[in-house]
Amino acid sequence: MTTLFFSYSHKDEALRNELEAHLGLLLQQGHIEVWHDRRIGAGDEIDTAIDAQLEAADIILLLISSDFIKSTYCYSKEMQRAVERHEAGEARVVPVILRPCDWHSAPFGTLLAVPRDGRAVTLWPNQDEAFADVAAQIRRLVGTPTSTKKAVPAARAPARLPVAADEGSAMNAVAGAASLPRSSNLRLKQEFTERDRHQFVRATFEYICRFFQGSLQELQARNPQLESNFEQVDSRRMAAMLYRNGKTIAQCSIRIDGFGREDGIAYSTDTSTERGSYNELLSIDVTDQAMHMKSSMSMGWSAGQRDANLSQEGTAEALWGMFIRNAQI
Incomplete structure (x- = not known):
């Protein structure tokens, strides 16, 4: 062994x-x-x-x-x-x-x-x-x-x-049963509070904002004919637009929205979309050990993304894919 x-x-x-x-x-x-x-x-x-x-x-x-x-x-x-x-x-x-x-x-x-x-x-x-x-x-x-x-x-x-x-190193070990043989499978289900879940959604939204900013900047640097606008409207909403030779070829708005339930991430293909409407909604999915985001509608998602538990980068990548798709046609 x-x-x-x-x-x-x-x-x-x-x-x-x-x-x-x-x-x-x-x-x-x-x-x-x-x-x-x-x-x-x-x-x-x-x-x-x-x-x-x-x-x-x-x-x-x-x-x-x-x-x-x-x-x-x-x-x-x-x-x-x-x-x-x-x-x-x-x-x-x-x-x-x-x-x-x-x-x-x-x-x-x-x-x-x-x-x-x-x-x-x-x-x-x-x-x-x-x-x-x-x-x-x-x-x-x-x-x-x-x-x-x-x-x-x-x-x-x-x-x-x-x-x-x-702090956090091996020296801070938690004591267990002494000298007896035991299983290494001592994992316990993690409990996540409402505050944990709210913070996870907010952290995911903030990551998406940085991801879109970086992706738009790189896209524009590689393609001189492209221009972009990125605006973080407030702490719960952002908007992005992409232009080719001055003509809009892609746009979206992304916001934290719960529609009366637990907060999630709402994606709309229009920057002028009012609160309450969306084209895609991602909600929190909790496993025994971690929190993830999961699509509620799976519109335009790849087979690997459709039912997957998405990390923050996975969520941002999936939403970016929806945004950039029109520009790639």
């Missing part, structure tokens, strides 16, 4: 939970055993337990984000030792890019990162596809063990002086 070690920032715990869920079939089939700091028992020496498992792991997953890189413990302790073991041929290090950040010049920057092309999980329109890609690549690795090293029991690992850690 191949042992996987998760090195991650606690600020990315929800994403780690989703990845672990996607590794569920490998776990059920008995191909892998996973370990992370949430399995440290009450009264165990935190450093000692982490060191022992890091030394015993066959595959070390570095869950990369700006918080991982900022963390002294994750970056300077766990990552440095993981790379040493990788270079010695004792283990395989796999960088898993969770969120966009400056990582290419890091010591692991020369390693092939996952998901595919090193594209951060949060940038995929459907994050399940990203995690499925990671799981598939780990499955291929499991068939080729890189280490014959025996597992080292935590109790026999050499003691070390405690090391101060950043």
